[in-house]
Amino acid sequence: MxxxxxxxxxxxxxxxxxxxxxxxxxxxxGWSQPVLxxxxxxxxxxxLRVPVTLAPVLAVEGFYATSSLGDAExxxxxxxxxxxxxxxxxxxxxxxxxxxxxxxxxxxxxxxGSFTFERQGxxxxxxxxxxxxxxxxYSVLPKLTIDLRGELNxxxxxxxxxxxxxxxxxxSYSLFTP
Amino acid sequence: MKMFRHLVVVALTIxxxxxxxxxxxxxxxxxxxxxxxxxxxxxxxxxxxxxxVPVDLAVDVGSDYTDNKGKLQGLxxxxxxxTFTNENGPAGAVEVYIVPSYDTPAxxxxxPPQGAVLLWGPVDLGVAGGPDATRTxxxxxxxxxxxxxxxxxxxxxVKGDGQFTLYIVGTAAVYSIRVDNGVVSLVLDxxx
Numbered sequence: 001m002x003x004x005x006x007x008x009x010x011x012x013x014x015x016x017x018x019x020x021x022x023x024x025x026x027x028x029x030g031w032s033q034p035v036l037x038x039x040x041x042x043x044x045x046x047x048l049r050v051p052v053t054l055a056p057v058l059a060v061e062g063f064y065a066t067s068s069l070g071d072a073e074x075x076x077x078x079x080x081x082x083x084x085x086x087x088x089x090x091x092x093x094x095x096x097x098x099x100x101x102x103x104x105x106x107x108x109x110x111x112x113g114s115f116t117f118e119r120q121g122x123x124x125x126x127x128x129x130x131x132x133x134x135x136x137x138y139s140v141l142p143k144l145t146i147d148l149r150g151e152l153n154x155x156x157x158x159x160x161x162x163x164x165x166x167x168x169x170x171x172s173y174s175l176f177t178p
Numbered sequence: 179m180k181m182f183r184h185l186v187v188v189a190l191t192i193x194x195x196x197x198x199x200x201x202x203x204x205x206x207x208x209x210x211x212x213x214x215x216x217x218x219x220x221x222x223x224x225x226x227x228x229x230x231v232p233v234d235l236a237v238d239v240g241s242d243y244t245d246n247k248g249k250l251q252g253l254x255x256x257x258x259x260x261t262f263t264n265e266n267g268p269a270g271a272v273e274v275y276i277v278p279s280y281d282t283p284a285x286x287x288x289x290p291p292q293g294a295v296l297l298w299g300p301v302d303l304g305v306a307g308g309p310d311a312t313r314t315x316x317x318x319x320x321x322x323x324x325x326x327x328x329x330x331x332x333x334x335x336v337k338g339d340g341q342f343t344l345y346i347v348g349t350a351a352v353y354s355i356r357v358d359n360g361v362v363s364l365v366l367d368x369x370x
Contacts, residue, residue: 036205039365074317074363078259078359080261083317084321121317122254122321122322159204159369162206163204
């Protein structure tokens with residue numbers, strides 16, 4: 001899986017050098033809501049991106065992401081309220097986006113990455129993860145773009161997965177524009 | 179350009195379709211069953227050295243289990259919670275053992291039978307009457323106390339007939355330990 005990420009990023013960077021394609025750097029943050037998961041609650045997510053526009057309708061981005069999910073509370077019918085660590089996700093990978101529009105862009109995305117889900121007192125889950133989502137971006141300045149994105153992140157765990165829906169706001173700055 | 183755009187959209191759609199449906203539709207379901215409340219294990223009383231807790235998940239957990247039994251892939255998280263008090267004796271600990279059989283009657287018992295597998299513990303308790311004689315573990319601390327072999331046996335039973343027996347026992351030579359508000363929390367990992 002890491003090989004796939006390296007190859008995709010390598011191709012993107014090679015293409016960028018050869019054709020002076022747009023490369024940027026960005027950061028994002030937002031909310032992360034566990035999906036079908038009773039022992040994690042809403043938390044936050046943030047990370048870094050390296051967006052590379054390969055063609056007017058195609059972009060890829062390398063990303064590093066981290067999420068801290070909220071703790072769950074439960075009393076189990078006893079007088080004592082217990083708190084369970086909601087868990088933390090870290091990962092890196094590549095998203096691929098089909099972009100539509102110019103100043104205002106709309107895009108679906110899919111991504112793949114290497115993720116680790118950690119929770120106190122439990123074994124870490126380290127496996128491949130997937131991103132599926134939709135986003136929209138607006139160029140507020142020639143080199144500065146802000147975006148709003150909704151995505152579903154799924155970390156594989158055998159035949160099941162740990163999932164979270166993320167609503168994130170980001171900004172990216174073009175470093176190398178043709 | 180239009181054709182290229184269509185190809186890009188198709189290329190982005192293929193991975194979504196190719197993802198196994200079970201990964202997308204899986205869920206982590208928190209449920210629990212209660213231990214007798216309260217109960218005491220006493221090394222000095224023959225037949226009361228441990229607490230025997232026969233568990234039938236279909237009865238003790240109910241629909242959370244029966245509705246998902248065919249979809250269960252494992253247990254994502256486990257904890258044994260409650261307040262443990264060393265009422266008489268030196269510092270010691272509490273352990274929980276598991277056997278795959280449904281042993282009756284419930285209640286006071288001899289020590290765990292041959293072949294019982296350590297499931298959880300030890301929970302250290304201070305000398306009776308001392309400041310550490312009573313402990314209420316946090317959920318996080320309890321989840322870390324599972325023995326891998328016992329946990330695997332429990333997972334096998336949860337995915338199997340759903341019946342097994344827990345034995346709660348003290349480790350010191352002399353003990354009288356009371357357990358209040360004991361529960362076993364389970365997070366079922368299920369997918370279609």
